[in-house]
Amino acid sequence: MLDPKVVVALDFDKKAEALSFVDRISPQDCKLKVGKEMFTYFGPEFVKTLTGKGFDVFLDLKFHDIPNTVAKAVTAAADLGVWMVNVHASGGSQMMTKAKQALEHYGKDSPLLIAVTVLTSMSENDLRGLGINKTPAEQVNFLANLTKDSGLDGVVCSAMEAEQLKIDLGKEFKLITPGIRPSGSAQDDQQRIMTPEQAIAVGVDYLVIGRPITKAVDPQLVLQQINASIS
Numbered sequence: 001m002l003d004p005k006v007v008v009a010l011d012f013d014k015k016a017e018a019l020s021f022v023d024r025i026s027p028q029d030c031k032l033k034v035g036k037e038m039f040t041y042f043g044p045e046f047v048k049t050l051t052g053k054g055f056d057v058f059l060d061l062k063f064h065d066i067p068n069t070v071a072k073a074v075t076a077a078a079d080l081g082v083w084m085v086n087v088h089a090s091g092g093s094q095m096m097t098k099a100k101q102a103l104e105h106y107g108k109d110s111p112l113l114i115a116v117t118v119l120t121s122m123s124e125n126d127l128r129g130l131g132i133n134k135t136p137a138e139q140v141n142f143l144a145n146l147t148k149d150s151g152l153d154g155v156v157c158s159a160m161e162a163e164q165l166k167i168d169l170g171k172e173f174k175l176i177t178p179g180i181r182p183s184g185s186a187q188d189d190q191q192r193i194m195t196p197e198q199a200i201a202v203g204v205d206y207l208v209i210g211r212p213i214t215k216a217v218d219p220q221l222v223l224q225q226i227n228a229s230i231s
Ligand SMILES: O=C(O)c1cc(=O)[nH]c(=O)n1[C@@H]1O[C@H](COP(=O)(O)O)[C@@H](O)[C@H]1O
Pocket: 009, 011, 035, 060, 116, 118, 119, 120, 121, 156, 178, 179, 180, 188, 190, 208, 209, 210, 211, 212
């Protein structure tokens, strides 16, 4: 597959377990997401090990700081050779614009820069507690527009919001969604789920999937089944 759509969330707390899992899957079938837990435990060397095995890595550290600091952090991610890195859209337009500018000189080697809008764990009540009188969907829409206007490549959102965002923000603006469950697999703690086929049908570009693949007896087989279902 030229550009795998599945991004496997590598949520392991033991390096050896993560690496033995990775050795059972192929970079032709998926990309990998490394988040705060694994990065804090195992650091940049772990990311280099994964890229050295041929995987595209989404470094999911959700940077949120003053513009200068975030620009330097995304530069460090680009120097690591990751495929995609993210920031919090609520860090504001200046922060996002400066981060994007910092990546300009990497040209075609620049990682994609995307922003997290509203975490799927946040309810309307949580937003109200932050002084934001909007529904999560309204706030996602607002922050996704701000992200696009700041020149970024896309957003992390729930698949439920994807259809409207594609209409509003256009085909090129990438949508990356967690909360994806192949039919028949456990829902775990995800609230609003979609199958890979449904998510692709509403315009999602990349599917973040963790446990249905990482906990599978035969992860490569599950990956191939998911890929077959969306090709
Ligand atoms: O940023 C994320 O990756 C993320 C954002 C969000 O709103 N919801 C969400 O589930 N995630 C992540 O997506 C992955 C989903 O994993 P599974 O639920 O095992 O498929 C985990 O790494 C979550 O931390």
